[in-house]
Amino acid sequence: MVLVVGLLGLASIGLMARAFDLQVVRKQFYQRQGDARFLREMPIPVSRGTIFDRNGEPLAVSTPVLSIWANPSEVLENADRIPQLAKVLGVDADELKDRLAQRADREFVYLRRQMVPEAAQAVLKLGIPGINGQREFRRYYPSGEVTAHVLGFTNIDDHGQEGLELAYDDWLSGKPGAKRVIRDRMGHVVEDVEQVRAPKPGRNLTLSIDRRIQFLAYSELKSALKKYQADSASMVILDVKTGEVLAMVNLPTYNPNAVNASKPAQRRNRAMTDVLEPGSTIKPVLMAAALSSGKFTPTSPLIDTTGGHWYFQGHDIHDTHDYGVLTPTGVITKSSNVGAAHIAMDLDTSLMYDTYRAFGFGNSTNSGFPGEASGYLKIGRDWRPLEKAIMGYGYGVNVTVLQLANAYATIADGGVMHDPSFIKGDDNPPKQIISPDVARQLIQMMETVTGPGSTAPEARIANYSVAGKTGTAHKADAGGYAKSSYTAAFAGMVPASNPRMVGVVVVDNPQKGSYYGGVVAAPVFAKVMEGALRLLDVPPDNIGRWYVGGPLQGAGGLVGSQPPADAPLDDAPIDGGTP
Amino acid sequence: MKALGALCLLLLLAAVLASAIGVVWTRNESRVLFVQLTALQNRRDALNIEYGKLELEQATYAEPRRIDDEARQKLGMLDPRPQDIRLLRR
Numbered sequence: 001m002v003l004v005v006g007l008l009g010l011a012s013i014g015l016m017a018r019a020f021d022l023q024v025v026r027k028q029f030y031q032r033q034g035d036a037r038f039l040r041e042m043p044i045p046v047s048r049g050t051i052f053d054r055n056g057e058p059l060a061v062s063t064p065v066l067s068i069w070a071n072p073s074e075v076l077e078n079a080d081r082i083p084q085l086a087k088v089l090g091v092d093a094d095e096l097k098d099r100l101a102q103r104a105d106r107e108f109v110y111l112r113r114q115m116v117p118e119a120a121q122a123v124l125k126l127g128i129p130g131i132n133g134q135r136e137f138r139r140y141y142p143s144g145e146v147t148a149h150v151l152g153f154t155n156i157d158d159h160g161q162e163g164l165e166l167a168y169d170d171w172l173s174g175k176p177g178a179k180r181v182i183r184d185r186m187g188h189v190v191e192d193v194e195q196v197r198a199p200k201p202g203r204n205l206t207l208s209i210d211r212r213i214q215f216l217a218y219s220e221l222k223s224a225l226k227k228y229q230a231d232s233a234s235m236v237i238l239d240v241k242t243g244e245v246l247a248m249v250n251l252p253t254y255n256p257n258a259v260n261a262s263k264p265a266q267r268r269n270r271a272m273t274d275v276l277e278p279g280s281t282i283k284p285v286l287m288a289a290a291l292s293s294g295k296f297t298p299t300s301p302l303i304d305t306t307g308g309h310w311y312f313q314g315h316d317i318h319d320t321h322d323y324g325v326l327t328p329t330g331v332i333t334k335s336s337n338v339g340a341a342h343i344a345m346d347l348d349t350s351l352m353y354d355t356y357r358a359f360g361f362g363n364s365t366n367s368g369f370p371g372e373a374s375g376y377l378k379i380g381r382d383w384r385p386l387e388k389a390i391m392g393y394g395y396g397v398n399v400t401v402l403q404l405a406n407a408y409a410t411i412a413d414g415g416v417m418h419d420p421s422f423i424k425g426d427d428n429p430p431k432q433i434i435s436p437d438v439a440r441q442l443i444q445m446m447e448t449v450t451g452p453g454s455t456a457p458e459a460r461i462a463n464y465s466v467a468g469k470t471g472t473a474h475k476a477d478a479g480g481y482a483k484s485s486y487t488a489a490f491a492g493m494v495p496a497s498n499p500r501m502v503g504v505v506v507v508d509n510p511q512k513g514s515y516y517g518g519v520v521a522a523p524v525f526a527k528v529m530e531g532a533l534r535l536l537d538v539p540p541d542n543i544g545r546w547y548v549g550g551p552l553q554g555a556g557g558l559v560g561s562q563p564p565a566d567a568p569l570d571d572a573p574i575d576g577g578t579p
Numbered sequence: 580m581k582a583l584g585a586l587c588l589l590l591l592l593a594a595v596l597a598s599a600i601g602v603v604w605t606r607n608e609s610r611v612l613f614v615q616l617t618a619l620q621n622r623r624d625a626l627n628i629e630y631g632k633l634e635l636e637q638a639t640y641a642e643p644r645r646i647d648d649e650a651r652q653k654l655g656m657l658d659p660r661p662q663d664i665r666l667l668r669r
Contacts, residue, residue, distance in 0.1 A: 047627070050634065058638040064628045135624075142638035191613055215643035462661035531658075543666055 038184065041196060044177035047137050048158055049202035051151060051165075051172070053211040054244075054424045060151055060165070062137040062158070062202075066120030067113040072100040074130025081128050088123050113156060114138050139165075143211060145253040146218045149269035150209060150245075150422065153256040162267065164207070164422060166370050174202035208244030208424045213237060216531045217249045221505070224524045225251050228488075228510035234271040235524065236405040237503045237532060240493065243409060243418025243428055245367070246501065246532070248272075248402075272372045275398040276506060279473025280335045280517070281491045282394040284442055285407055287332060289355035290343050291438045298329045298441050305331075305338040313386040317341045317393075320569075333448040334569065335455050335470065337393040344392025345385070352388065353380025358433045359407040359417075361399050366419045375399045394473060405504040408468075408491045411446075412499035415439040443467045447496045451547045457566035459492055459522035461530045463540035465548045467499070468492025468525070470517035470568075475509065485509050490521035494529050495541040496548065503529050518568035 022030065051060040068089065075082070079097065086093035089112050096111070103109045114136055115123075124133050139154045141147065152163020159173065160166035177199030182191040217235045225233050237247040250270040254262030268274065290296040308322035323334045331339035344352060357363070362377030376398035378387065390396050399407075402420060410417040415434040446467035449456045455470040471489040474481040488507045493499040505521040505528075514520060533540075544552045639645075650656040 047631070050631075057641060058634050061631055061635045061638065063631055063635060140635055142635060142642055146644070191610070192616075212643050215647070219644070219647075463664065463666075540666060 038182050039180060039193065040183050041178050041180050044179055044195075044199040045135050045137075046174040046176050046199045046201045048139065048154070049172040049174070049204040052204060052206045053209050053214075054207060054246075055210065055212075056206070057211050059141065059143055059147055059207065059209070059211065061140050061142070063140055064117065065114040065136055065138045066117050066124075066133040067136045068111045068115060068120060068123050069132055069134055070100065070109050070111050071107055071130040071132075072104045072109055073107075075128065076100055076104060078128060078130075081126070084126060085123070085128055085131065088126065141256045143214070144257060145255050146215050146249070147209065147211070148253050148256045149250050149267075149271070150207075150214075150248050151256065153259050162370065163269065164205070164369070167368050168205055172202050172205060175200040206424045207422055208239070208242075208246065208426070209248070209422065210246050210532075210535070212535050213528070213532045214247040214249060216535075217247045217528045218251075218253075220524045220527045221249055221251055224507060224520065227513065228507065228515075228520050229512040230488075230507045230520075231509040232270055233505070233507045234274075234401045235503065235505045235528065236271050236401050237501055237528070238405050238409045238420060240409050240412040240499045240502055243406070243420050243430075244424065244426070245402075245420055245422050247528075269369070269371070270508075271401040271506075272367075272369055273400070275373050275375050275400055276487050276489075276508075277395050277397060277473050277476065278399050278404055279394040279471035279487065279489065280337075280340075281404060281469050281471035281489050281504075282397065282399075283332055283335065283340050283392075284411060284446055284469055285356060285359050285361075286340055286344060286352070286392050287328060287445065288359070288411065288434050288438060288442055289347055289352045290328060291441055292355065292434055293347055293351055295346060296328050296343065298445055299327045302327060303331060303336075303339045303342050305336050305342070308338065310338045310341060312341065312345075312389055315386055315390075317389065329445045329448060332445045332469065333451070333454045335449075340392040341389040344389050349380050349383055349388060352391075353377075353383070355434075356391070356397070359410060360403050361397055361407070365400075365402055365406055367402065367421060369422065372402075373400050375403055394471060401504055401506050404489075404491055404506075405502055408493060408504065409502040410434075411439050411442050412493040412502050413439075443493070443496055443499070446493075447548050450492075451549065452566055453569065455516070455518040455569045456490060456492075456522045457547075457568055458518060459490060459526050460546050461494060461526050461533070462546060463543055464494055464530075464533060464538075465496035465542040466492055466494050466526070466529075467496035468522075470522060472515060472517045484515075486515040488515055488517040488520035490517050490525050492522075492525050492529070494533060495538065497541045500536065500538050501529065501532060503532075516568065522568075 048062040050058050050062070053059050082097050083093040086096045100109065120133050123131065137158050139158070141151060150163060152165040153161055154165050155161050160169040165172070178196040180193040180196055182193060217237065221233045221235050232251055234250045235247065236245065238244070239246050248271050252266045254266040302325050304325050305319060305323050306325065309316055309318045317337055319336050319338050323330070323336050326334060326336055326339050328343065330336070331343065356377055362375055364372055364374045378396070387396050406417065406420050410433050414436040415432055415438060416430045417433045418430050419428040421428055446469055447465060448454055449468055449470065450460050450466045456468060459466050459468055468491055473487045473489070475485040475487055477485065486509065488510055489505065491504040493502045503525050505524045507520045510520050542548060546553070
């Protein structure tokens with residue numbers, strides 16, 4: 001009797017000791033093992049923010065797609081179903097088996113990423129154990145190639161790679177949250193234990209780009225590119241009052257919905273990454289320095305360009321025609337290089353350099369766009385006389401199209417410079433660069449460029465006054481300048497009486513027909529700006545006329561829809577060879 | 580005295596049983612509510628997804644190129660010429 005009780009007692013003590021051991025001493029180990037079986041930390045996915053244009057039209061939208069992933073060991077257990085799986089996925093069965101076998105030690109292998117939900121459902125319906133779907137997001141760009149350069153694109157992990165998708169990646173992508181859940185063997189979630197991290201959804205972005213103006217610029221630029229067989233072209237339109245970018249188009253372009261099919265040359269945002277020598281389009285900036293110096297007014301002193309040639313320091317600076325004696329306004333109207341070189345030599349080097357610098361040449365424009373080029377402007381101290389002279393008519397300086405547009409927008413806004421911005425309502429502090437009087441005088445001088453006897457009658461817009469400047473620059477080549485390779489440019493502001501928009505068109509290397517800025521680039525400007533003025537509801541300021549001060553045409557409207565056929569004066573694209 | 584003790588014991592036993600059943604009931608409630616929560620979350624996700632799809636569809640239909648083509652080809656619209664424009668009031 002005592003023996004039995006004693007044995008029972010020993011057994012129960014043993015049991016209690018074991019229970020104590022399990023529940024108290026080894027508690028952590030067993031709990032951890034248990035958690036490892038069914039407790040999982042799952043990410044809470046967030047979708048990327050939508051990018052809207054300034055009118056609320058979506059430009060980049062994330063759509064959900066399903067990615068199929070597999071737990072290799074589980075799938076290999078049912079190896080007889082692999083051929084069926086491979087067929088639905090559209091891959092080779094043996095290859096799939098090899099791939100799974102190679103990664104048999106892992107728990108997670110992507111089989112096919114970013115499938116359309118319907119196709120992915122077909123795979124999941126097979127019910128093969130170890131195959132699961134994961135929600136992912138994919139970016140679609142409804143505008144396609146029209147806004148490709150500005151928006152950029154994302155990679156397969158939904159991170160921005162180029163353009164504004166990259167610049168605002170943090171803002172757009174948000175942060176996925178995490179929660180701890182209890183899962184059963186099938187992988188279904190049984191219970192939410194706790195939220196480890198709250199998800200921060202991606203935020204939307206409203207751009208300053210106007211989709212309609214962007215499309216207009218794209219289609220006009222495309223037809224000009226085709227007509228003149230040029231290599232590439234860019235157009236930038238800025239809002240004068242705020243410095244916001246209304247449109248930025250480059251050609252050649254690509255379809256961001258199919259990035260893999262594109263070439264790197266198509267993906268460059270040339271308006272911001274490529275530099276060019278501005279040629280005559282820089283003359284208004286030179287004139288800003290001249291007027292600010294006090295040595296020049298729009299009508300005096302007279303500059304003698306008789307002969308059309310100026311041999312300076314062993315270099316022949318010449319115009320296309322002999323323009324005789326010109327006022328400073330005349331230098332702009334006729335686009336005289338000789339006149340510009342004379343003016344440049346008359347100015348203080350430090351004033352000229354500071355003015356060029358203040359207008360943004362040689363600096364980044366702080367637009368926030370990745371990969372933006374700063375251009376090149378040599379330090380004023382190091383300018384040699386010939387360099388100074390040729391910088392007066394736009395050689396020896398490198399600028400981007402955006403910098404040029406920003407400089408013209410500064411003149412247009414009464415001498416106030418805003419940093420160009422791609423975000424709507426981005427309040428950049430303005431800076432006064434030149435006095436409003438000088439700016440007003442410059443605009444009046446530039447209005448003559450669309451008048452009779454000047455280089456850009458093709459830039460005229462009916463019922464509006466247009467101020468601008470053409471530029472036809474030789475392109476630099478190995479050891480000098482190319483004989484027959486030009487950049488045709490036109491930079492202008494409308495309406496001249498109270499500028500609202502600035503547009504810069506640059507066409508690179510037009511091969512067929514003409515190569516002058518006034519013939520190749522100015523008509524693009526006119527057509528696009530005409531549409532843009534109408535879209536933005538800007539009232540006309542030059543009713544019944546084709547150019548400021550021109551004759552009144554017909555009662556209440558213009559006679560004919562084509563501007564009077566003034567033959568444009570040839571812009572002077574001379575050898576501005578670097579010394 | 581003994582009856583009181585027995586009564587207390589019974590009461591305690593009943594309390595234990597009640598609390599046990601309470602645990603079961605609460606756990607079951609929690610599961611049911613969790614299933615409801617998941618269903619609602621899925622529905623919310625599905626609605627968000629559909630919103631995204633509709634946004635994309637709207638953007639595609641409002642594509643300027645498409646509108647331009649439809650206006651010019653189907654409706655035969657043109658840009659008004661300058662002589663067709665009258666300014667009514669400045």
